[in-house]
Structures are given as structure tokens and as C-alpha cells.
Amino acid sequence: MRADRLMSILLILQRKGKVTTRELAEELEASPRTILRDLNALSGMGIPVVADRGKNGGWRLLDHYRKTLLTLNKEEIASLFLSFPDRYLKDLGLNRSYHTARQKLFPSLPLAAERRAQKFWERIHIDTEPWKKSGGKKELDLEPMVRAVFEERKVTMEYERADGLKSKRMVEPLGLVARGNQWYLVAQNEEGIIKSYKTGRIRSITVLEESFRRPPGFDLAAHWRTSKEQFVTKLPEYLVKAELTPQTLKRIRFSDRFVRVLDAGEPGPDGWISATLRFDTEQEAMECILGYNCQIRVLSPEKLKRKVVDLARSVVELYEQE
Numbered sequence: 515m516r517a518d519r520l521m522s523i524l525l526i527l528q529r530k531g532k533v534t535t536r537e538l539a540e541e542l543e544a545s546p547r548t549i550l551r552d553l554n555a556l557s558g559m560g561i562p563v564v565a566d567r568g569k570n571g572g573w574r575l576l577d578h579y580r581k582t583l584l585t586l587n588k589e590e591i592a593s594l595f596l597s598f599p600d601r602y603l604k605d606l607g608l609n610r611s612y613h614t615a616r617q618k619l620f621p622s623l624p625l626a627a628e629r630r631a632q633k634f635w636e637r638i639h640i641d642t643e644p645w646k647k648s649g650g651k652k653e654l655d656l657e658p659m660v661r662a663v664f665e666e667r668k669v670t671m672e673y674e675r676a677d678g679l680k681s682k683r684m685v686e687p688l689g690l691v692a693r694g695n696q697w698y699l700v701a702q703n704e705e706g707i708i709k710s711y712k713t714g715r716i717r718s719i720t721v722l723e724e725s726f727r728r729p730p731g732f733d734l735a736a737h738w739r740t741s742k743e744q745f746v747t748k749l750p751e752y753l754v755k756a757e758l759t760p761q762t763l764k765r766i767r768f769s770d771r772f773v774r775v776l777d778a779g780e781p782g783p784d785g786w787i788s789a790t791l792r793f794d795t796e797q798e799a800m801e802c803i804l805g806y807n808c809q810i811r812v813l814s815p816e817k818l819k820r821k822v823v824d825l826a827r828s829v830v831e832l833y834e835q836e
Contacts, residue, residue: 519544520552524575527563532572592630599642602692605656644695656713659699662687662721666728669701671719673711680717685709686726689734700734702726710741752793754803755813757786762809766791772798786811800825 519542526533526541535553539546553573556563562576595616603609616635620628662669669687674680685701688708692698697713708729753776758766760781767775778789793799800821803810812819 520556523552527575532574534572592627592634595631595634597639599640601643606660642695656697658719658721659687659690663689666725668722668724668726669719672717674715674717688728688732691738708737750794752796752799754791754799754818756791757788757811757813759809760787762806763787772802
């Protein structure tokens, strides 16, 4: 396509500075006559393409116009070539386009930046997938949501809450956010409240013909940061003072989903370590602590100590009945 060829000519002029008609024709696999027509077309668009005559002549861009890639330093250019998580690209249907675009851009980079970008590409990989995939319900196709977001069209959807209750909703999609291995649809509901919906809980969705106007000045990234901070402050918190064996402390810090170590001291004379643990609820604290059997010793709350003892006795009684 001619538009692609015109863009390629600009990138080549940016990279090489000065190029002859023959060199452009060979690189773009076009005739010299076609290249001359393209150069005239660029000039007609107001792009300052000029020809230098003589032995060392050729086509070049006026210095003030040689910008875009050349105004970026090699680190800035290289950062653009960090690998983007394939999972997100596949969800959006952009994985092939993304990799093709990077391949096309590489030959147009300044040499120093090309080498740096190549190292970023080869030596840094970003993977957001969990070690084990959950066996939950298959996530809904994102294509209708992406279309509704870009076309600013309302949607109706059946949404299932965490408690299993389903409801029909009509919302105005403002954007999609990927966090961890989960997508969220940020949308304004019929009451004018902007909320986030887990796409994994959307059971069906229909894009309507009816359009809507985005809230003036709405910033998706800023909204997400604010809503995330508000969500975190509302999370339940149950603090436990305890002593742990060094091995248990390492295990909790490495892999446990239901408990977080807020602080920990140095091992005492007996080898145990004093620490503050954060759970969501008292029930989770009881079950987790009991699961570590004699590797965690609760110091406070006193009420929790008694409940752990009662729970342990109930387990013993259960198996003594067999």
C-alpha cells in the first residue's frame, strides 16, 4: 500500500539521514519512478523532503523535521521494545499485530538504539500467568467489550456477584483494565456511578446501538488507582501476634495466600521468631494456624488461642470416633 511505503520512506530518511532514489527503490522493492512520485507526494503534504545535487547528493529531511524516533535516546527507544504480556495481547486479539509491528520497526531504528532494543527483547520477558491455571469458568470473549469501549456504545450484561446472585445491568463502558491474570470492565451504571466489573463474572453481554458520552476529563488510569486505594482501605483485617519457626516464616512469605507477615524479629534463644501476621478474618486465622500444627504459637489475641485449642480438640474428637 502506498501509505505504508510513504511511512517507510520517512523512517528510512530519519534513520539514514540522506538516501539516493536508487537506494530507496532497492530497499522498498519499487521502481525509481515510483519513489520519485512518492517523494513529490510527501513534499506536497508539507513534509520538507529536499534533494542535494552532486556526487554525494541524495534525498533528506530538513534537520528541524527529523524528529520522532531520533528525538528519543537509545534507552527510551529500547524501553518501547520490552515484551508485553502475551496473555493480554491474545485477549485483545492483538498478539500477531504487536509482534509484526515490532519486526517492522526494528530496521528503521538508529543503529545504537536497535542494538539496545534487541537486548531488551532477548533478555527481558514479562509473564503475568499464574503457575497453575484455575479450573474456573472460561472468561467471556473481550471483543464485544473492546468494541463498546471504542465506539462509546451502551451494553446490557448479565453479571454474577461473588455470592452467585445474577442480575441484568445496562452500563456505559469506559475502559478495560488488566490486573494480574484478571480483566476488569470499568463502566458507568444507570445511576451515574463508575464501577469496576470482573469480566470473568459477566455471563453474557450485548452491545446496543445506543451511544453515550464519556464523562468530561475521565482518566482511566487515575480512576483505577483511586478505586484500588479505596478498595484496599476497606479490606477486612485481623492481626495476630505469634511466634514461628524460621522454616514456617519462610514458607508463609513465599507462598501463603491467606496470611501476610507485617513484621518479624530475629530468632530468639529457642530459635523461634516473633512476628505480626495479618489475616482477613478470625476464621481464616484459626484454620491457617492449625494447618501449621506446632510450627506457630499464638501470643495474642487471647480469644484466638482458645479457639485454636477448641478447633484442634474437635479435629481429634472427629477421628477418635472412627
